[in-house]
Amino acid sequence: MELDLGGIAKGYIADEVEKVFKENGVTTAIIDLGGNILLEGDSPKGGDWKVGIQDPFSPRNTILGKLPARNKSIVTSGIYERYLEVDGKKYHHLFDPKTGYPFDNDIAGVTIISTKSITGDGLSSAAFSKGITEGLKFIESHQGVEAIFVSKEKKSVYHFRLKRKI
Structure with missing residues (x-):
């Protein structure tokens, strides 16, 4: 038997680091794993942090847009x-347990915005596994969670909860 916590380990660690920070009086921080x-x-500049959402079809640090947030976790699969x-x-690293091969659906990337990072980890993988249509329905059933879906066809970026394309 093997137990693999890779799907939620970074989220768990980020949440634990946040606890240590709070216990030690840290009030402003970015934990980036x-x-x-x-x-x-x-943000030290005042107000919300601005987090770039990676364009999955371009080199690293090329963003689709900036997401304003504070006291939130932002997790991308x-x-x-x-x-x-x-x-x-x-062959990407997100495997379908039914086939043993990577999921083959319409998603290039999904970003989850939530309060806890471990929640974002679990939900990003679960939403990814469902494709955009079912993934949106899935996220809709979770209170306090937002999602950004980027399709493989580069045609659509959906930000659920804001009810708008970005």
Whole structure:
């Protein structure tokens, strides 16, 4: 038997780091664990932090837009950073347990905005597994959670809860 907590480990760690910070009087911080960002308090510039949402079809640090947030976790799961290419075909790291192969759906990336990072970790993987249509329905059933879905066709970016495209 093997127990793999990879799907929620970074979220759990980010939440634990936040607890340590709070216990030690830290009121403003960014905890960045690569794909998992936890924002505490106001930006040093005042007000919300501005977090870039990675464009999954462009080089690192090319963003689709900036997401204003504070006291939130922002977690992204996508097909564009961790993958293996064999004979010109890319195999990303998000596996369908039914087939043993990467999920094959319409999502290039999904970002979850929530209060706890461990929640974002679990929900980003779960929403990714469902594709955009079912993923949106899934996120809609969770209170206090927002999601940004980026399709493989590069045609749509949906920000659920704000009811608008970004």
